[in-house]
Amino acid sequence: MARGDRPALSGTGDPTGREAVAAVWRIESARIVGALARYTGDFALAEDLAQEALAEALVTWPREGVPRTPAAWLLTVGKRRAIDAFRRRSALEERYAALARDLDEGGAPEDAPWDPDQIDDDVLALMFTACHPVLSREARVALTLRVVGGLTSDEIARAFLVPTATVQARITRAKKTLLAAGVPFEVPPVEHRAERLGSVLNVIYVIFTEGSTASSGERLIRFDLAGEAQRLARVLARLVPDEAEAHGLLALLELTAARFPARTGPDGEPVLLEHQDRRLWDRAAIRRGRAALARAQQVGRGLGAYGLQAAIAECHAVAPSVEETDWERVVLLYEALGRLAPSPVVELNRAVAVSMADGPAAALPIVDELAAAGALANSHLLPTVRGELLTRLGRVEQARAELERAARLCGNDRERAVLARKLADLG
Template sequence: MVRVKRSGFEDLWRELAPQVLGALVRRYGNFDTAEDAVQEALLAAAEQWPARGVPDDPRAWLITVAARRMTDLLRRDQARRRREERVSEWVLPRDRTAPPADQTQTASDDTLVLLFLCCHPALPMPSQITLTLRAVGGLSTAEIARAFLVPEDTLTRRISRAKRRIREDGLTFRLPPSEELRGRVAAVAHVLYLVFNEGYAATSGPHLYRAELSAEAVRLTRLLHRLLPQDGEVTGLLALMLLTDARRPARTGPGGEPVPMAEQGRSLWDQEKIAEGLVLVEEALPGGDVGPYQLQAAIAALHDGAPCFEETDWPQIRALYEVLAELSDNPVVRLNHAVAVAMVDGPEAGLARLAELNGERRLTGDHRFHAARAHLLEHAGDRESAREGYLAAARLATSLPHQRYLYARAQALVPHR
């Protein structure tokens, strides 16, 4: 037994909870009841470990306690049925030809399978994100609700619907067959990408970022990469997250206001993350076909590898965005390409590119389009149009730090009398 303070248990529980849940769902089925059993096992650990110390094998301890509670719950809920009928009714369909799961699957395997289950295409995307953070990430419903500024009861209903869908559709607790794996890996990667983006650049609320979300996305992507090391897009996604998150310490000023990349103190960037990300980019781009995450990682590498903003390889970034635009029907990619064009050919060239996007409603309703246009107008010398653009962007922004920053930029362009 190892004795630690209660405050030191949170990280351990967050790491172990998905592993224990995966083991129970694999063994017994019924996602909903398994999660209840895991929560009760964690509660027992919270009561016993501070006084008695952490068991030598905390995962095995939690699985044992949770399995006992799972059995109790099954007996209570189906007391009128024979035990064999109870178990067969609760168990999810599984691959009966596979070797015994306890002998062939590790804790990491269970967590990965749980991740694939939570990101099943039969579930709506909001449910995939919520269930991933709840079951695999170990975040509480309250934490997820705070992160996405959604009422907690709304999240609770969303989770309940998702678990009911898993049960009613008979979704299996196993990795997808090989013919489905590529599409399912893409779905899992997309969920992790969305979680990271919300953590790195919060869409609303009082803070520019939510570090706990981006950190959790990085942790889960590391797991995915460790188990699928040859997947170039998974490698690219992890590289992209690390290279992007490395800049976070320099992204905000003393008052929490955004600091543009051109003005960031690069000495504040996390050099360990940059070094790891650059190595991963080299692994992800061996030649041949590449995907969107690999291309975005390569762009992030060019930003992070530049000794200063002025020495950024903008022609290469522009070229990469052109390739990325061909692969992805994403208006933000075309917006970023226009900015790269401006950095190479001047603000007027960038503004001409933005003019081509005026009919794209998904983009013109986003504050980033108007902020980028205002920035280029300012550099082109059209201060009045730039001020109007910053005001339009501020009115559309839902993040308070971005609103304050954009209003300040507009105010700085008011003519002095």
């Protein structure tokens, strides 16, 4: 088994035991790694210890049965491996002694204590460590999916359509960077928490964005990746219940994912918002999203960037149709978002909302200004929107040129097929 990577969960032996290993790891891996990091004070070592415990479970559980408290069993094995490692480090005798006192080596692994109150702190510290600003965005995403989400390097690589070796290299570099920078395994002090929380939120948002609209490949939506981001957002919202933007992000993800069932047709082809069957939208997800948005409004002093995006998503979620959407409110929300977190994408979305509220002629100058500034030069989004506006204004040849450019820039096969149909409709 490669160092730091999770072993394959398939092979001979009792399949029930191996399935139990996979299930427990997916649910409890963040807590186990977090607890080991707290015990050892070494983030990279903690993940290696957890992987070693997992490998031992894959051998032991199918043969001897699943222990009564599987997560405690894994934690105990990890702690024993830590003791073995510290035994080999004579300079760390004091830490070994402290660990040995903490762990009753005479007891069975399944009898080990499992403290849920401490575990929550461990998972939160794990999130803050994996998403530390000293790491690149790509490294934060890979490390978070590995140590908090419990995904293998192969699973992360498939999700982002990159080689497994690339993911492994990112994770390895991330661990070395954290070690070299002396990043402590801890929940940051209050004065630094807001900045670091923003990094955690951004990582979860990036994961969901790639899942909800894949940047490349044959599928429009990667449900597993988007679902993992939703799970992480729910965990974070529980861990920091008084942070408005944690609830705002959760609301945004729930309300956006609620439309997934109607966003693709039987063959996986994209279905645009105006053609979606809103009866297919997930009403339970909409209720969860609106509840999270209400919580964000309750605990915060005005909505943050994620909360504002969630409020926009709510406008769509409650509208009976595109025509009956409160576009005036959507425009105002985008204006507020543009002041709080200005970006070309926000401005482009504002242009779309303006076109629905006041017509394409009012929106085109906004898009033209973005184009003149060179914004989103390598993205298909701007020429797609400009092509739509020009089509609605009857400027067919200009619209054709924009949509052809958008098709050349688009990396997702499904979205490119939509652009091809729009070009065909122009005649």
